[in-house]
Structures are given as C-alpha cells and as structure tokens.
Amino acid sequence: DAGVIQSPRHEVTEMGQEVTLRCKPISGHNSLFWYRQTMMRGLELLIYFNNNVPIDDSGMPEDRFSAKMPNASFSTLKIQPSEPRDSAVYFCASRPGQGMDYGYTFGSGTRLTVV
C-alpha cells in the first residue's frame, strides 16, 4: 500500500498565479479530506468528499479556492489567484467508509509558498 500520495511536495509561486495541488487517496478509501496547516491556525479542514461528492466545503477560505474529485483515485485543490497568505502546508487525507470510525491516513503534504 503506497499510502496517500500528494504532489508536488513543494511549490513556490508568485502572487497572482494559479496553483494546483494533487492527491491520490488510498485505493478503496471512500472519503477524502483536504486540510491546511499553519503555525497560527493549526490544522484546518477545508473540504471533504464522500464517494467523490463534496459533502462540506464550509472550510474553504474564499472563492479563490476550489476542489474537485473527478474519480475515486484523484483529487485536486486549486487556488486562483494565489496570495501570500495562502502559504501553508496542505494535506490530503483519506478514510475507508463514511460510517466507520477509523482514523484518517494523511499524505506527506504540499508546502506552498506564495511570494
């Protein structure tokens, strides 16, 4: 099992540019989550999907952020246009089954720096 795979591991971009973060969940996991981690705010849930359907996006900061899950094995988080305050580590996590009380498995994260 390769675990949750995120790419890229690091991204440095200029303010105003579009940024796309990618995630491949563990095969067979039905739920996928996007988190953002900063020193000030800790780990914040941005959005989560069950069976590829977005369930709760109330954590998405603003319209510049969007997430998609076109199939069970792939999800993207897009920021357009990016701003310096978006700099953070973005984690993707997956979990087997909506109704099961299992912990999430996290990817290694994408460290985003917007200059």
Next chain:
Amino acid sequence: GQQLNQSPQSMFIQEGEDVSMNCTSSSIFNTWLWYKQEPGEGPVLLIALYKAGELTSNGRLTAQFGITRKDSFLNISASIPSDVGIYFCAGRNQGGKLIFGQGTELSVKP
C-alpha cells in the same frame, strides 16, 4: 465552531521521563484520536478511542477517552529521543468532521 484545547503547547523533558498531555472541549465527541507529526510529514495515527471511559495502550503510549466525552489524555512512558515530534489530539463529531487540537511539541533531551 467546535474547538479543542490541547495542553501543554510544548514540553522539554529528559530521556526516560514520562509525559502527559491532554485535550478538552466544551463539545461532545464520538471518537478521540491521537496523532504524531514529524518534520516534513503528515500526522500519523497513534491511538484511536471509540467509547467513553475507554483506556487503550500502544506500546509505551496510553490514551483514555474521558467519561464526559469532552476530553482525552495521552501518556508516554519512559520517553526516548525518537518520541520527538508534535502530538495532536483530534475529535470526531457527530457530523463526521475531525477537529484537531493545536498540538503539543515534545522535545526529548538524551
């Protein structure tokens, strides 16, 4: 929204000492989880607790789900240098969301 208060924020201990950290909330959670995060990596699950009052061990780690369902603690016995990292509690609410504490940064001096 729901918040978890995790304490302490940081700990500096000597190798061999025991460690204790806890999380409290004004809200009830159905599940409590404890994670460890090392630099450059995502959080890794250590212990999961599913019932009020449950006490679970994983090697030198012991965690308990509070009777009121509003708190949990994690103990590490006989700490070693590789215990260094940031420990997070997380509570899963009835809506299925996982809410994280702010973390406890542990440093172990050999």
